[in-house]
Amino acid sequence: MHFLKDRGFVHAHSSEITPAAAYAGRRDMLKLLATGAAGATLAAWAGRDALAQVARPDKLAAMPGARSAVAGAVTMEKTTPYVDVVGYNNFYEFGTDKSDPAQNAHTLKTRPWTVSVEGAVKKPKVFDLDELLKLAPMEERIYRLRCVEGWSMVIPWVGYSLSELIKRVEPTGNAKYVEFVTLADPKTMPFVGSRVLEWPYVEGLRLDEAMHPLALLSFGLYGEVLPNQNGAPVRMVLPWKYGFKSGKSIVKIRFVEKEPSTAWNKAAKNEYGFYSNVNPSVDHPRWSQATERRIGEDGLFAKKRPTLMFNGYEAQVGQLYAGMDLKKNY
């Protein structure tokens, strides 16, 4: 007998697959057409692509953003359920357990709020939150988030490229790095006194990293303002780096000449480098970084999924690190 030779299944690239929201939307429209109710809603449906694709959970004030045109800014992957995004957080100012921030962060006062942009810039300025909100058009960006602990999420953020802000303050030739200082208020943040880390939590980037269009200054998620436990009212999101590089509740952005001394680097130099780019081939000294568990999606007994170089953003950010030894500059 003659058998066909099995050539194996050629897997589609994840970005080629129609997102669930899109095909569900098509089904919705077919239903509408079938019931004859299409006329009035057709225009709205057609215009929906211009705005966010995710549904609002209706918990907080709306913060709409237009779908981002930045390359790589909108992954087609399934977004992590809102309950997990706002219930499973690392925000040590409110406790080290993942459920602590959601429980404790209600004390955070996000208004009035200012962000002081200072250091090696021609136009230093203390921005009021309202000014920042109007500084550039809000975009919705669906980013993968990879935590250094080995789990990941897909989150629809709202914000704009940090470069928009940087351009306005005009860094001088001395500005080589950007330092992000976050709020450390022992009155509203119960664990700021703890000895887990040095407070305030400080993070940093090289200026060219900070200028990369994917480096997002975020004000919202899931079409609403940021919940306190996710870093309200303004935070960084750097999708190609481990999550802890993205400072929450930022109060100061400083342009400096020397590499900033960052919180986790100070706590454990050999475990958390300044760059901390997602890299499956450079393990954390105490665990492998080759795989990850997608929160809310991978079943209890599912095999963990492979972690991608630069968290899958290699095409966009790879050139920032050309020629660098990433095993040394972890």
Added chain:
Amino acid sequence: MNPTTVLAPRTAPASTRRAKPLLLRPTAKPVLFVLCLLPLAWLVYGAIANTLGANPAEALIRSTGDWTLRFLCVTLGVTPLRQIGKLPALARFRRMLGLFTFFYGCMHFLCYGWLDMGFVWGDIVRDIAKRPFILVGSSALLLMSPLALTSFNRAIKALGAPRWQLLHRLVYGVVLLGLLHFFWMRSAKHNYAEVAVYAAIVAVLLGWRLWARFGPRRAARSA
């Protein structure tokens, strides 16, 4: 005569006399058995009903580890409690508690091997070699297995009580390795509050033994 002075010394032994029959009842062991299974039942229910939070795998691995340490503390608490409370009947429960410690330790390893490593044995071996805290935890479990395997009466007879007792002193090594395993795991977050609680309990349990053996009252008791 003041009646209270007469009654007071009598009530104290009466209370222990009343406690003894309860512990000696034939239903005591099955009741304890069911109690010991409650944490497992709760975790299995949580896994099925999806109430273990955003990361159920992590929750299962951590809870089974927590329960191993808790059962270890309870097991090590039997002898001090028996002697201080003058409750010799407590000794009947030590073996079951010890075996449940081993059982939860095995569940802990099973959850790690299955949920974290997907039962890829090559990966597990490499992971154990690579991560000192997992090596320490695995050693503790390995050290516990001869104790579980020699827990039945005939093993005690075959080994002879002194040798059996010597072998079962391994439990002190197990608890210290278990603590180190927990401490190392928590060092990721520099969060030692819970570790300190367990360390304090273990310090009391082991300290009592040292004190009972070498303390000032030893001479008086043996005399």
